[in-house]
Amino acid sequence: MHVIVLGAGASGLAAARRLHDAGVTVQVLEARQRIGGRIWTDHTFAPFPVEHGAEFIHGEHAVTHALVTAAGLEAIPVDRYGRLRWSDGGSARTIDALPPHRRDLIGALFRTFDRLRDVPHDAPDRSLAHYLRECGFDEEALTVADVLLAQTCCASVETLSCADLSRELRVDHAGRREYRVREGYAALLEWYARGLDIRTGTVVRLVRHTSGGVIIETDAGIFHGDRCIVTIPVAVLQRGLPQFDPPLSARKRRAINALRIEPATKLFYRFDEPMWDADLTFMAHKGLSARWWTAAHTTRNAAVIVAYATAARARALDALDDDEALAVGLEELQTLLGRRDLTQRQRAARRVAWGADPFAYGGYAHVPPGAADARVVLAAPEGATLFFAGEATAYDSNPQTVHGAIESGWRAADEVVR
Ligand SMILES: Cc1cc2nc3c(=O)[nH]c(=O)nc-3n(C[C@H](O)[C@H](O)[C@H](O)COP(=O)(O)OP(=O)(O)OC[C@H]3O[C@@H](n4cnc5c(N)ncnc54)[C@H](O)[C@@H]3O)c2cc1C
Structure with missing residues (x-):
């Protein structure tokens, strides 16, 4: 055959x-x-691999984890969600340092999302937004959910099917830990x-x-x-x-x-040295650049940070030219880090827009x-x-x-x- x-x-x-x-x-x-x-790894931007597409292994039991071992490669653990920092305008703060109402809301959103697993198979399908409203969340809470829950899915809270999310949560055996391939x-x-x-x-x-x-x-x-x-x-x-x-x-x-399928866009910035404290892994906010993570390849002083935006946010960034989109990202990064000197300190920047890719036309x-x-x-x-x-x-x-x-x-x- x-x-x-x-x-x-x-x-x-x-x-x-x-x-x-x-x-x-x-x-x-x-x-x-x-x-x-x-999957598209770049070796030109930094002295360690930079992922234009897929970056993380989602789960210690994911088949990719076993394949990495079989290939003789190394999976480096990354703790994003355990070290999440959030910003409602100024510098991003660890969850513990947030005002109680914000800390409680973020915790409640993740717990409510996990409970989707228990939605009966035959329940009428509705959007994640609909489900969250039914669970008592207001419109402001939904804008936080859009960043923390829907952006990951390359979607908005209004367009995600609860039945599909519930199916995925039920069959998911990959585990919660995350890794990068060194x-x-x-x-x-x-x-x-x-x-x-x-x-x-x-x-x-x-x-x-x-x-x-x-x-x-x-x-x-x-x-x-x-x-x-x-x-x-x-x-x-x-x-x-x-x-x-x-x-x-x-x-x-x-x-x-x-x-x-919605667009997915990454903005990469490289500096001579980290412009952030050594504990920073993951930041999120309601701006266009939604979610940020450091590229910690256990390389000493790895000074690359990445913004990842999807759906409407990526569409808005994609409507700008490269310089404009990267300037928007850098401005938001300055606020998140509480600095004003990043334009001078930046050594290189790059945008990768999957919505414009003729063999993908979007994220996932x-x-x-x-x-x-x-x-x-x-x-x-x-x-x-x-x-x-x-x-x-x-x-x-x-x-x-x-x-x-x-x-x-x-x-x-x-x-x-x-
Ligand atoms: C920005 C971004 C970040 C992501 N982050 C993660 C992550 O951290 N962790 C994770 O697990 N996943 C992540 N993903 C998702 C992951 O990359 C995909 O789920 C996975 O790689 C898809 O594999 P695939 O084989 O289904 O599709 P693809 O990898 O898209 O493979 C399909 C292939 O078909 C080819 N093709 C298209 N048209 C034609 C044609 N006409 N003729 C011949 N060939 C054609 C394409 O060029 C492509 O090589 C991310 C994706 C993106 C875009």
């Missing part, structure tokens, strides 16, 4: 690895000139991809499929296979790339169109209220030849993550073999 995998991101490589190791002939077609997709996330995928037949620079335009096999038309020629695993991001599929002949089923197209997919079955439908095979993987299909794991993407690739590979 000859299997063609579309996309060399975490899910495509996981599918290809599993098939290859099972003795199946597999070929991976990738549009970019590199593998990794939404050598960079891309090193993990390079190890994982060893020995695979991967054609980079191969944009797939058309997938012809019959019960007998697939013919894939690309910018780099035509490829024939018996089966095909599609891992192309939903936002790309929504734009009609690739085309399918015959077209995908109406049910599948509805699921593709139901999922929502979320499910809006009323479309709770979209992940399962997206994941389902079409006929005997087309199979689907990718973070958005990870209905039995954590979508929006690297480990969810990998598990979805394994699932699709197992379906092909079966």
